[in-house]
Amino acid sequence: MNVRFQRGVMALALAVLLAGCSDGGKPGTVGKDLKAVGGLHVAVIPKGTTHEFWMSIHAGAIKAQKEYEAQGVSVRLTWKGPIREDDREQQIQVVEGFLSQGVNGIVLAPLDASALVRPVQEAKGAGIPTVVIDSALASGDAVSFVATDNEKGGSLAADRLGMLLGGKGRVLLLRYQEGSASTEAREKGFLDRMKAQYPAVQIVSADQFAGPTRDTAKRASENLLNRFGNQVEGIFTPNESSTAGMLLALQDVGKAGQIKFVGFDSSEAFITAMRNKQLDGVVLQNPFEMGYQGVKTMVAHLKGQAIQARVDTGVTIVTPDNLDTEASKALLNPPLSEYLK
Incomplete structure (x- = not known):
């Protein structure tokens, strides 16, 4: 057995020994x-x-x-x-x-x-x-x-919508999906705040679910707008996909900008919608x-x-009025390209 081979065997044995003892x-x-x-x-x-x-x-x-x-x-x-x-x-x-x-x-x-x-x-x-x-x-x-403090996020959405409606009107909540603790907390925060601070606001629907994707949310939104579109003045959606689906449904039926609308989370489409007066605010996590x-x-x-x-x-809320502040920009445009290469 030559020296080089002996050294190789010893190095391999040492590596195995260390691997076996490390955890x-x-x-x-x-x-x-x-x-x-x-x-x-x-x-x-x-x-x-x-x-x-x-x-x-x-x-x-x-x-x-x-x-x-x-x-x-x-x-x-x-x-x-x-x-x-x-x-x-x-x-x-x-x-x-x-x-x-x-x-x-x-x-x-x-x-x-x-x-x-x-x-x-x-x-x-x-x-x-x-x-x-x-x-x-x-x-x-x-x-x-x-x-996030998700209940607080829901209450921020209720305050925004309640203010836009002058404390009265008819509102619908499109929930996300059963079992999701974060969005359930947002929905609870929204409903509790509305009940406590805006008793003249009527919740006409709060038992429908958007489902997990933008497409399922769009279908659920279309169903709700078919039933309540001529009756509601305000809408709240508690996450990115439900907000995206509702926005698309409102745009399709020509009601975007006619109904006060507050969503949750951020995307380029939401920023554009706020600039076009089709979305009145988004509650933002980090x-x-x-x-x-x-x-x-x-x-x-x-x-x-x-x-x-x-x-x-x-958690905070971004509206068309504070969209271009440095704090809002930081939340709306995280440095994805810097880290996701």
Whole structure:
């Protein structure tokens, strides 16, 4: 056996030995050697992967990763989620897949408050902590919740619509979909605020659901406008896809700009609609900050640092009047191209 071959065998044996000892045998545990070099693998699982909202969360997560890299801390991010925001089974499978891969931590936006309880519980049992972002989980197994104050967002929409209507009129609410804790909180905040502060405003419909996509939302909106289009003066929609679907339906029937309309989340189409007086405001979260803080919170937890159980990433309302302020521009135009290359 020549010297070069002997050295190769010894190097391979050493590598196997180190790999076998680095995590103590538990897939989610950060072993001493791994902690020393800061090598971590974090999975980020959104509700869906098509809307601009999730792209912003992805970009924020990458910003956090790059900051750690600049500090000499290696954080590997894997981004994976269902295509549609009603595919509970696919999201559950994604979580379970990461458990078998042995990631160190999971940052999860659960598309159903109850359906994701068991997978997160299984992750905890495997030593893999979860930070929940965007939408609450009906469980105490997550180590932190990083999200908008969604009830406050709904109340901001109610105040905007109530002011535009002079405190009276008929309004419809197109809900998003059952099981989504974030949008259910917005809907509750909207209805509670209307009832408490604008008793002369009549809610003519609040039991219809937009569904997970812009197309399903457009169909639901068309049905509502066929039933109530000549009766309502105001509309509220609680997320990006429901707002997009309603906007398209209003444009198709020639009522865009005739009915006061407040939506949620941002897109180029919404900015254009506000400039064209077809949309009277959007309640904005900060999904970029949500993705950023979700990863920062997880890495801090994995490194043994103290973290907050609840991180509020803020909520505000943008209208045609404040559309061009620096604060609004920052929320409406997150730096996606800088991080999603």
